[in-house]
Amino acid sequence: MAGMVEKRGLGLWLTHLGLILGVAVIAFPIWLAFIASTVSQPEIVRPPMPLLPGDRFLENYRDALYSGVNVPVARMLFNSFVMAMGIALGKIAISLLSAFAIVYFRFPGRLVFFWLIFLTLMLPVEVRIVPTYEVAARFGMLNSYPGLIFPLIASATATFLFRQFFLTVPDELAEAARVDGARPMRFFVDILLPMSRTNIAALFVILFIYGWNQYLWPLLITTEPEMNTIVMGIKQMFPAGDDVADWPVIMATSILAMLPPVLVVMFMQKLFVRGLVESEK
Amino acid sequence: MEKRVTFRGWLLPVLLLAPQVAVTLVFFFWPAGQAVWQSLFIPDPFGLSAQFVGLGNFEFLLKDPYYRASFVTTAIFSSLVTLISMVPALWLAVLADRLIKGSGTYRSLLIWPYAVAPAVAGVLWLFMFNTRVGVIAWYLGLLGYDWNHVLNGTEAMGLVVVASSWGRISYNFLFFLAGLQAIPRSVIEAAAIDGARFWKRFWTIVFPLLSPTTFFLLVVNVVYAFFETFGVIHTITGGGPQQATTTLVYKVFADGFVGQDLGSSAAQSVILLVVVGILTVIQFRWIERRVHY
Numbered sequence: 075m076a077g078m079v080e081k082r083g084l085g086l087w088l089t090h091l092g093l094i095l096g097v098a099v100i101a102f103p104i105w106l107a108f109i110a111s112t113v114s115q116p117e118i119v120r121p122p123m124p125l126l127p128g129d130r131f132l133e134n135y136r137d138a139l140y141s142g143v144n145v146p147v148a149r150m151l152f153n154s155f156v157m158a159m160g161i162a163l164g165k166i167a168i169s170l171l172s173a174f175a176i177v178y179f180r181f182p183g184r185l186v187f188f189w190l191i192f193l194t195l196m197l198p199v200e201v202r203i204v205p206t207y208e209v210a211a212r213f214g215m216l217n218s219y220p221g222l223i224f225p226l227i228a229s230a231t232a233t234f235l236f237r238q239f240f241l242t243v244p245d246e247l248a249e250a251a252r253v254d255g256a257r258p259m260r261f262f263v264d265i266l267l268p269m270s271r272t273n274i275a276a277l278f279v280i281l282f283i284y285g286w287n288q289y290l291w292p293l294l295i296t297t298e299p300e301m302n303t304i305v306m307g308i309k310q311m312f313p314a315g316d317d318v319a320d321w322p323v324i325m326a327t328s329i330l331a332m333l334p335p336v337l338v339v340m341f342m343q344k345l346f347v348r349g350l351v352e353s354e355k
Numbered sequence: 356m357e358k359r360v361t362f363r364g365w366l367l368p369v370l371l372l373a374p375q376v377a378v379t380l381v382f383f384f385w386p387a388g389q390a391v392w393q394s395l396f397i398p399d400p401f402g403l404s405a406q407f408v409g410l411g412n413f414e415f416l417l418k419d420p421y422y423r424a425s426f427v428t429t430a431i432f433s434s435l436v437t438l439i440s441m442v443p444a445l446w447l448a449v450l451a452d453r454l455i456k457g458s459g460t461y462r463s464l465l466i467w468p469y470a471v472a473p474a475v476a477g478v479l480w481l482f483m484f485n486t487r488v489g490v491i492a493w494y495l496g497l498l499g500y501d502w503n504h505v506l507n508g509t510e511a512m513g514l515v516v517v518a519s520s521w522g523r524i525s526y527n528f529l530f531f532l533a534g535l536q537a538i539p540r541s542v543i544e545a546a547a548i549d550g551a552r553f554w555k556r557f558w559t560i561v562f563p564l565l566s567p568t569t570f571f572l573l574v575v576n577v578v579y580a581f582f583e584t585f586g587v588i589h590t591i592t593g594g595g596p597q598q599a600t601t602t603l604v605y606k607v608f609a610d611g612f613v614g615q616d617l618g619s620s621a622a623q624s625v626i627l628l629v630v631v632g633i634l635t636v637i638q639f640r641w642i643e644r645r646v647h648y
Contacts (some may be wrong), residue, residue, distance in 0.1 A: 089450050090457075096447045097464045100524060103479040104468070106490065110482065121493040168378065171371040177358055181365035187372050190379055196635050197383045200582045200604045201627040204611040204620050205386035205393065225382040228375060241358070248360040258362040287472035289586035294612070305472045309590045321488060328478050335470035343463060347529065 104332070110325035111135070118321045130322065138326040143311040145299035147327050153222075153296075154286055154303040155334070160223035161285030162278050169229050170270070173236035174262050178248065195230045199291055207294050217301045222292060226285070231353050232277055239273050240266065276349035279342050283335040304331040387628065393621035405618075412622035421598060422606070422623070429602040432516060433580035440520035440576055441569075444527030449557070451528075452535040462532060469525040473518075474586030480518035481591045504592065508599030511592045515600050518591060519584045527572050534568030535561065574638050581630070603627055 113128030215221030251261040396405035451458040504510040594601035611620030
């Protein structure tokens with residue numbers, strides 16, 4: 075019976091053809107960006123540009139990484155890395171602690187804290203742009219790593235994820251820890267953290283991509299090119315007015331900007347899928 | 356659900372919660388409160404004093420043709436992004452689901468554009484349709500079509516919609532494929548034995564069984580189109596031409612930062628807060644339902 079509804083023969087080939095077409099259409103913009111990053115400026119400004127790689131791969135990427143347009147792209151990559159790591163690890167750390175407190179303790183105001191964290195879901199940065207900027211400015215956080223990281227590290231989603239997970243941990247473990255006279259933090263570090271390993275890893279993959287791909291917040295808070303992140307810095311590489319953009323360098327930068335998160339998705343696909351499904355629940 | 360076994364004490368849990376609560380209060384609730392407060396005032400041009408206007412900013416906004424237009428723009432934009440990111444994804448997922456072998460390979464080949472930032476996607480699509488150097492714009496010209504999204508509002512809208520939908524197809528594909536693979540084969544095979552052809556099976560069995568996934572994706576894609584597409588619009592059109600691609604979120608930014616109209620920007624933030632509130636409630640209502648499934 076197996077295979078009754080699966081396709082064979084011509085149908086099978088058409089199915090493959092449809093999928094390959096889909097992959098090709100979806101990959102085309104990236105292919106084109108890659109080509110543009112390997113050819114010279116004159117080849118691009120006299121359309122149509124070639125559809126196969128040129129011979130200026132090394133020059134263009136070296137130009138981008140070491141000189142860039144406003145600031146070397148290597149610097150922007152570093153900024154992005156610090157921001158993405160800070161956001162991912164920060165969110166995970168404070169969410170683990172919050173979830174532990176909410177699940178394993180009974181104390182006055184527990185529900186108030188719970189709702190306080192929950193309500194942040196309704197306050198994405200996009201709806202509180204100007205006042206959040208003012209608060210960050212008041213703390214002297216403009217053009218700084220803390221300014222890029224802290225306003226984004228509260229996380230209702232991560233807190234709930236860990237809360238859900240902690241609730242499935244057998245009570246006997248906490249019971250045993252208490253009987254042994256273990257302090258709560260000992261239980262947290264020795265038992266809960268190791269058990270949460272896979273959840274932490276899956277969440278890290280999602281949050282790293284989230285942090286790396288931030289656009290609006292870095293755009294507001296970094297006015298010095300030295301503090302730009304790569305994702306928001308690409309737009310700053312376009313000249314004002316009618317000047318022609320330095321397309322090979324800009325497209326090399328675009329490729330560099332997408333490389334880290336794409337590699338993370340490709341090489342940690344299992345964790346990525348798991349993290350995506352879990353964090354949307 | 357509650358734990359039966361808990362630890363004693365209140366100081367430790369409060370300390371554990373402190374970092375999260377501090378960030379939440381300082382960077383979420385204080386700014387949100389500020390937005391509500393500022394929405395009731397009109398600051399003078401030098402920012403030295405502010406005049407209390409009550410709901411004046413809101414009254415003005417709701418009468419402002421540009422603000423009303425950005426509501427319509429957001430509605431059109433979000434519907435199109437949701438549609439264009441879901442239909443091809445469903446089609447590809449249905450194809451991949453028909454394969455006995457190899458659906459995993461196609462999944463790997465299709466999911467990575469999810470990792471490309473909306474702002475970078477914007478640059479990629481801008482490059483293809485650039486009026487001077489864009490390959491696709493050039494080939495369109497060859498066919499006699501004069502592409503110019505810098506001047507033509509409809510073309511600008513089309514471009515930001517496609518650029519916003521592109522990476523999202525990966526995301527939707529992943530969830531649709533998972534949804535399809537969760538449908539028991541036996542149900543579909545029974546229909547096949549009864550002589551139902553592919554499309555008949557799809558519309559009468561597969562699509563209805565997939566509806567929880569579809570509804571979930573509908574909501575998250577609308578949320579995405581509302582709040583996470585700022586980068587695409589900012590890189591490709593900057594809200595233009597003539598505000599043809601100015602969505603609600605883009606307008607908060609444009610009025611607050613570029614136009615320095617703080618009272619109006621704050622009032623817009625408050626209106627958006629209400630919108631997010633409604634969307635969040637819809638999302639949670641649905642999750643509740645799914646848990647009972």
